[in-house]
Amino acid sequence: MILSARNLKKTFQDGDNTLQVLKGVNFDLDKGDILTIKGASGSGKSTLLSLLGTLDKPDSGEIIINNNNLKTINNYDSIRNKHIGFVFQFHNLIAELNIIENVTIPTLIAGKNNDTDYINKLFEYFNLSNRKKSFPLDLSGGEKQRVSVMRAIINKPSIVIADEPTGNLDEKNAMKMIELFKNLNADFNLTFIIATHDEKVFRIGDKKMNLSNGTLKEV
Amino acid sequence: MNVILLIAKRFLMPRNMLEGGIINIISFIGLFIGAASVILSVAVLNGFQGILENETKKIYGDYAINNFDYTVDKELIDIFEKNGIQYAPYYEEEFFISKNKKQSLVNLKSVDSLKFKNFYDLELVSESQDLNHGEIIIGKSLADRMDFSIGDSISIYSTKLNMSYLAIPSIEELTIKDIFQNRILRSDEFLVFTVSKDYNFPDKKFTDIEIIGNIENIIPLPNEQIVSWQQRNKQLFDATEIEKKITFFTLFLIIVVASFNLSSSVMQISTKKTREMAILSTFGMSENRISRIFLLYGYLLAVSAITSGILFALLVIFLQNTFGIFMLNPDFYLVSKLPMVISFKDIALLLFYSVIIIGLFATLPLMLIKKIRPIELINKNI
Numbered sequence: 001m002i003l004s005a006r007n008l009k010k011t012f013q014d015g016d017n018t019l020q021v022l023k024g025v026n027f028d029l030d031k032g033d034i035l036t037i038k039g040a041s042g043s044g045k046s047t048l049l050s051l052l053g054t055l056d057k058p059d060s061g062e063i064i065i066n067n068n069n070l071k072t073i074n075n076y077d078s079i080r081n082k083h084i085g086f087v088f089q090f091h092n093l094i095a096e097l098n099i100i101e102n103v104t105i106p107t108l109i110a111g112k113n114n115d116t117d118y119i120n121k122l123f124e125y126f127n128l129s130n131r132k133k134s135f136p137l138d139l140s141g142g143e144k145q146r147v148s149v150m151r152a153i154i155n156k157p158s159i160v161i162a163d164e165p166t167g168n169l170d171e172k173n174a175m176k177m178i179e180l181f182k183n184l185n186a187d188f189n190l191t192f193i194i195a196t197h198d199e200k201v202f203r204i205g206d207k208k209m210n211l212s213n214g215t216l217k218e219v
Numbered sequence: 220m221n222v223i224l225l226i227a228k229r230f231l232m233p234r235n236m237l238e239g240g241i242i243n244i245i246s247f248i249g250l251f252i253g254a255a256s257v258i259l260s261v262a263v264l265n266g267f268q269g270i271l272e273n274e275t276k277k278i279y280g281d282y283a284i285n286n287f288d289y290t291v292d293k294e295l296i297d298i299f300e301k302n303g304i305q306y307a308p309y310y311e312e313e314f315f316i317s318k319n320k321k322q323s324l325v326n327l328k329s330v331d332s333l334k335f336k337n338f339y340d341l342e343l344v345s346e347s348q349d350l351n352h353g354e355i356i357i358g359k360s361l362a363d364r365m366d367f368s369i370g371d372s373i374s375i376y377s378t379k380l381n382m383s384y385l386a387i388p389s390i391e392e393l394t395i396k397d398i399f400q401n402r403i404l405r406s407d408e409f410l411v412f413t414v415s416k417d418y419n420f421p422d423k424k425f426t427d428i429e430i431i432g433n434i435e436n437i438i439p440l441p442n443e444q445i446v447s448w449q450q451r452n453k454q455l456f457d458a459t460e461i462e463k464k465i466t467f468f469t470l471f472l473i474i475v476v477a478s479f480n481l482s483s484s485v486m487q488i489s490t491k492k493t494r495e496m497a498i499l500s501t502f503g504m505s506e507n508r509i510s511r512i513f514l515l516y517g518y519l520l521a522v523s524a525i526t527s528g529i530l531f532a533l534l535v536i537f538l539q540n541t542f543g544i545f546m547l548n549p550d551f552y553l554v555s556k557l558p559m560v561i562s563f564k565d566i567a568l569l570l571f572y573s574v575i576i577i578g579l580f581a582t583l584p585l586m587l588i589k590k591i592r593p594i595e596l597i598n599k600n601i
Contacts, residue, residue: 077504078503078504079503081503081504086501086502092497094495094498096229096230096233097229101229105222105488106503107501108221109222109502110503
C-alpha cells in the first residue's frame with residue numbers, strides 16, 4: 001500500500017461559524033493506482049488534497065505515505081520533496097527560470113545532482129527536448145502544463161497529486177493531458193490522485209470517488 | 220548550482236531587467252555612491268596624511284632618543300655607525316627671537332654640525348643646507364610673519380632668561396642663512412635650526428638624538444627613552460585619524476540610508492514572489508531556505524553595488540595618481556594635485572560594516588515573509 005487515509009477530519013472557522021469540511025475520510029491506495037475524485041465546488045476536494053500532500057494537517061485521523069505515518073513526523077518538507085509530486089490547475093512555473101531549471105527544482109531542493117541521462121530521457125518522453133533552455137513565457141499553455149507534470153515526477157515520487165490539472169486547458173490539450181497521465185501510469189507505474197470536475201479525466205481512475213457532505217464514497 | 224543562489228540570482232536579474240523595479244536601481248545607486256564616497260574621501264585623507272607623515276619625518280626623523288648622554292651613551296653611536304643608521308644629536312629649547320622690536324617665541328633645535336646637512340630634508344629657498352656656527356635657518360611662515368629675510372641679523376635669548384654677570388639676559392646674535400618651507404604649520408612657524416660643533420650651544424650639551432632607520436631590537440635602551448615620530452606628533456596624527464574616522468562613518472550613513480531602499484527592494488520582491496514561495500514550499504523547500512533566497516537576493520544586490528562603488532573609486536584613484544585629473548593650487552594646498560592613497564584596511568572595514576548593515580536591513584523584510592503561509596495560497600490554487 002502506498003497511501004492510507006484513516007478517518008480524516010478537518011474543520012475551518014469562519015467568524016462564529018464552524019465549517020466541518022471533512023467528516024471522516026477513509027481510503028487506501030496501492031502503487032500504480034489512479035484515484036480520481038470529483039465533487040461540487042467547496043466540497044473539500046482541495047482541502048483533502050492539501051492534507052494528503054502534507055501541506056496542511058488534519059484535525060484528527062492519520063495518513064500513511066509509503067510506510068511513513070505523518071503523525072510521527074514533524075518536518076513534512078522532506079516527505080513532500082521525496083514522496084509527493086504536485087500538478088495544479090495553473091502551471092505555476094517560475095518565470096525567471098528556464099524550463100530545465102523549473103523541472104529540476106525538486107531535485108535541487110533535495111540537494112541531489114541532476115541525473116543528465118534521466119532528465120534527457122524525460123524531456124524526450126514529454127517531447128520537450130528542444131525547449132530545455134526556453135523560458136515559460138515562450139511556451140504554449142499545453143507545453144507549460146506538461147513541464148509542470150515533468151517537474152512533479154522528476155524526483156520519482158510515490159504519489160502525484162493533481163488538482164484540476166485540465167481546468168485551465170482547452171479541449172485538445174486536456175485530452176493530451178489525460179493521455180499523458182494514462183501513459184505515465186502505464187510506463188512508470190506512477191500513482192495518481194486527481195481531483196477534477198472534468199468527466200473525461202474522472203473516467204481514467206482505477207478508483208473513482210465522490211466527495212460529498214465531508215465523506216468520500218466510491219462511485 | 221545551489222538552488223538558493225540560482226533562484227536569488229534569477230530574481231535579481233530577470234530576463235526583463237526593468238521588471239526588477241526602480242527601487243532596485245535606486246538601492247544600487249545609493250549603495251554604489253555610498254561605497255565610492257567612503258573610499259574616495261578616505262583616500263584623499265590618507266593622501267594628505269601621507270604628506271604630513273613625510274613632512275614630519277623630514278624634520279623629526281623616524282625616532283628620537285631622549286635623555287641622551289653623549290659621553291655615557293657613546294656605544295650607541297658605535298651601534299648606529301655599524302648598522303648604517305643615520306643619526307643627529309641635538310638640543311632643543313624655547314627661545315625668543317627678535318629684530319627691530321618684533322619678537323616671537325620659537326623652538327630652537329641646535330644640531331650637531333657634522334650631521335645637520337645630510338640628516339634633515341629641508342625645502343630651502345637657496346637649496347643649500349650648509350649651516351655654520353652663528354647662522355640660523357627659520358621657517359617660511361615665521362619669516363613672513365616677522366618680515367625676516369635671508370641675510371638678516373636677529374637676536375635670540377632663552378625663555379629661561381639666563382642672566383650675564385651684568386644681570387642682563389644672554390643674547391646671541393645670529394644671521395638668517397636660509398628659509399625652509401614645511402607643510403606642517405607648527406614647524407614652519409615655530410621651528411628654527413642652528414648647528415653646534417662642541418655640543419655646548421648655547422651652554423648646553425646635546426640631550427637628544429634623532430634617528431632615521433629601523434632601530435627595533437638594535438638599541439639596548441628602555442622603550443620609554445625611544446620616541447617615534449608619531450608619538451612626538453601625537454596630537455596632530457590623532458586629529459587626522461579622528462578626522463578620517465568621522466569622515467568614514469559620516470559617509471557610511473549614505474550606505475545606511477541606501478540600505479532602507481534595499482530593505483524595500485527585498486520587501487517588494489518577497490511580496491511579489493509569494494506564488495513562487497508557495498511553489499517552492501510544495502516541492503519541499505523549507506521556510507528557512509525560502510527566507511535565505513530573499514536574504515541572498517538582498518546581499519547580491521548590495522554587494523554588487525558596493526563592489527562596483529569600490530571598483531569605481533579605485534579606478535578614480537588610479538586615474539588621479541596616473542594622470543592627475545584633480546589639480547590643486549599649491550600656494551593654498553601645498554600640493555599641486557589632489558593626493559589619493561588606497562587603504563586596503565579601509566576597504567576591508569567598509570565591506571565588513573556593510574555586510575553587517577546589509578544583513579540587518581535584508582533580514583527585516585524576512586519577518587514579513589514568515590507571516591506569509593504558502594498553504595493559504597496553495598489552497599486557493601495559487
